[in-house]
């Protein structure tokens with residue numbers, strides 16, 4: 808009866824990162840919606856650029872600074888996450904072949920976030936010491952999400 812599946816339990820220190828992931832998944836939704844509505848890729852890119860500079864880049868930086876060291880650079884899952892950060896950074900910076908690039912961003916950002924939420928963060932919160940969790944809590948600056956209302960192309 809009903810849905811008895813429990814939501815993934817996230818340690819309170821890590822919850823701000825998960826809230827940022829929610830905004831990332833929303834970006835993918837906005838891109839899909841824009842494409843469906845025939846919005847130009849140039850217009851989508853303009854919003855993507857704003858999102859990357861103001862939200863995604865600081866998010867990647869803080870993950871790399873405070874979350875990933877819990878497992879260390881030699882861990883296979885960290886290697887994968889770091890290479891996805893590099894790949895996504897390159898895709899957001901791409902200025903040609905916009906159609907192809909934006910479709911890749913939509914697909915790969917979505918996949919990256921789901922990997923972190925379902926696998927990587929589970930392991931990090933399991934392995935982190937109380938001191939590490941405290942540090943994550945203290946130093947990660949959660950960015951309030953203030954929508955860029957200049958160009959809401961998905962509406």
Ligand SMILES: [Fe+2]
Nearest residue numbers: 867870888923
């Ligand atoms: Fe990440």
Ligand SMILES: [Fe+2]
Nearest residue numbers: 828870920923
């Ligand atoms: Fe992330």
